[in-house]
Amino acid sequence: MDISAVNALPYEDFVNIFGNVVEKCPLITAAVWTRRPFTSFNALEAAINEFIDALPESGKEGILRCHPDLAGKHLHSGALTRESQEEQTRAGMDALSSAEASQMTRLNEEYKGRFGFPFVICARMNDKVTILHELSERCQNERAAERARGIGEVKKICRLRLQGLVLSDATNKL
């Protein structure tokens, strides 16, 4: 799908296709539709990032709170979004040893207790070793730094999801 096809999409199709590039935040996609025409996919990505950056800090935290825990209960019950399920599985989150799984649960809870939002990291750019390491390190950060760091990871996840959609059959069928 090329960018002119994206620009021609009615908002219903645009939101259906791109609505989960930021996890469970279709409102962002729906808002960004008004920024058409996009000159490129980078311009679409930039419009999403600008929308996120313009949110108050509570809105940024809201985005983080829409993310499921890594290796959390929803991974095993199949209750994740398709994108999150794929990303977590690729990073080996479904294949942790019992010691790793308990460490992950303990640190995820510690992180959420400290900051009031979940630990977010781009799973596709990491593996279980780096994820556990980062989770443990980032628990020590200040809240504002962690909010910014989490949003940086949301943008990386968004970029990879956008790329996947542009190359996938889902969009070529239009």
Ligand SMILES: NC(=O)N[C@H]1NC(=O)NC1=O
């Ligand atoms: N909590 C968290 O980081 N979740 C995610 N990361 C990622 O790459 N996909 C997710 O669902």
